[in-house]
Amino acid sequence: MSDARSPAETDDGTDAGGATDRTTGTDTLLEVDGLTKHFDQGSGFLSGFFDSEQVRAVEDVSFEIREGETLGLVGESGCGKSTLARTILRLLNPTDGDVYFKGSNLAEMGGEELRAQRQDMQMIFQDPQSSLDPRMKVGTIVEEPMKAHGMLDDEGREDRAHELLEKVGLDPQHYNRHPHAFSGGQRQRINLARALSVNPDFIVCDEPVSALDVSIQAQVLNTMNALQEEFGLTYLFIAHDLSVIRYISDRVAVMYLGQLVELAEKEELFENPQHPYTRALLSSIPVPDPRAEGTRGVLEGDVPSPIDPPSGCRFRTRCPELIRPPEYDLTDPQWEAVRAFMRAVDRRTFEPEGERALRHRFFEDVSLSGETATIVDRAVENVLSGDWTEANRLLDENFAQQSVCAQEEPAYDIEPEHGTGAHFAACHLHRE
Ligand SMILES: Nc1ncnc2c1ncn2[C@@H]1O[C@H](COP(=O)(O)OP(=O)(O)OP(=O)(O)O)[C@@H](O)[C@H]1O
Incomplete structure (x- = not known):
């Protein structure tokens, strides 16, 4: 939608x-x-022997x-x-x-x-088809939770089922029908009636x-x-x-x-x-105003495995706004270039067609010096020799891991601009 x-x-x-x-x-x-x-x-099969x-x-x-x-x-x-x-x-x-x-x-x-x-506390699910027993009549389906919780007698439950079918927008006359006779939307209404039955x-x-x-x-x-x-x-x-x-x-x-x-x-x-x-998610909604394009981050890369999630902020490996590590004295454009290079190496999103092309692609507008230049030079050499893993490790260890985003879990309360309710954001961009 x-x-x-x-x-x-x-x-x-x-x-x-x-x-x-x-x-x-x-x-x-x-x-x-x-x-x-x-x-x-x-x-x-070894899982029984190890954690x-x-x-x-x-x-x-x-x-x-x-x-x-x-x-x-x-x-x-x-x-x-x-x-x-x-x-x-x-x-x-x-x-x-x-x-x-x-x-x-x-x-x-x-x-x-x-x-x-x-x-x-009731729950309704995505698939109204599979959550309704096809052998049961609609009335029985709606009455089932009431029965399980010992609510009302047979007559009382039947009356309530009729009433609820009407409340959710179905014809109470359909009490004796089976779920397959209903459309997807109607089946979800049956689920609603069933959830509501126990009040x-x-x-x-x-x-x-x-x-x-x-x-x-x-x-x-x-x-x-x-x-x-x-x-x-x-x-x-x-x-x-x-x-x-x-x-x-x-x-x-x-x-x-x-x-x-x-x-x-x-x-x-x-x-x-x-x-x-959130900004990246919102940018995935089609925006009617073309001027708004490009003002929000775009979601790149895959979600990491929940078996070994990133330290600190779990979004940091995909974040376009990873915070620069304090030990490097980098300007905004320099950090922007290093960050773009890191993300591209991590995702292997380019063909390494020689050093000149690579530097032109990532570092045309900035010149790096000192330790930053040394690390980036080594990573470039690794990429050119095909060792993406080592390049990635170098960049990750020296830049990403040194960021506050990798070192501390973020949790901040923000002053809202709209309304008076609390606004929580787990992002270190909001640290003092
Ligand atoms: N019983 C399970 N055993 C092992 N891993 C599970 C189990 N149930 C869910 N997971 C894993 O837990 C993570 C969260 O899954 P979950 O279904 O809660 O996500 P979701 O946001 O509801 O996704 P979807 O919108 O696709 O339903 C996933 O990596 C999933 O593979």
Whole structure:
């Protein structure tokens, strides 16, 4: 979905009002504190004899969700959004950290207590097809969670299922149909009715509209907004599509390689992004104004492995704004040139066609001296002799590793330009 065709505009005329218009409570419903989830990844038959590798899918994540708000969670595929959501709900056991829901620590709850608490916390998933049992009738699907939590008698559950089908925009007469008779959007509405059946306060929505057509997305999002208002729901809404996030969220959290890199109120995040990763993500939305082109960073390179994430700021290996190491006395243009060379060597994005061409390509406008020149000269020699690995190691060790970005984990509170809410950015550009 492009920004130009936001859900508000593509809807069939029944705009339920964007999240901005909603009055949001200020009480905390959920508090996530230092939440961490690592997965063991066995490496072959010897894994039983050695410590297996750990996939560090979620690392030290902290934030709050207020009653009645929608917190959007965005980030590239594989950055840990689903793992974070499942760990919050204790569908996965956390490796470390706490999750307070209405003041009680879910991370410490066991068996029956957790099961009872789950009634208040529901989840809907991306693929409405696979999350609905094709053999069950819609009515039974909606009634199932009520049954599991011992809510109402048979008649009461049936009445409630009819009522909820209507609330989510389906025909209550469809109570006896099977899921295959419904479209993708309708199936997601069945999921909504099922989640709502146990009267939850909190719903985690994991990419709930990603599999739907744009026009259908808009309608489902509008229904979700209307249901939120009617039932006083709080949403954690996961999506990789920024225009969906922009439409539905009150505040937005941006995740990269298992960590939160930025969190702010929606307008502040979209109008005043302070993390280079957020800026790069935003630049991937088509911009109607061509003058805006080139003013934001472009996302280059692959996401590193969560088995061995970069030290300090995890985004630093792709960051166009890596901070210069203090021990080198470099001007902005000099550091810019060295940084561009480092990134190109790391990604092997050029053909080494001789020293002259290489220097012309990266260092035409700057002359280097002292230790910087010595290191760069050695790296150039290595590239020309085909030893990219050694060139990369030299540059990484002497420049990247010496940057504050590699040495300290960033976490800064910033004065917002829009609104009064807190603005968190995990980027050392904001250090004093
Ligand atoms: N059970 C598991 N065992 C090992 N690694 C896992 C497991 N589940 C997830 N991971 C890894 O954890 C990381 C985070 O995955 P996760 O599915 O949470 O990301 P995501 O942001 O939700 O991605 P997507 O949008 O593609 O669903 C990935 O590297 C993934 O491969």
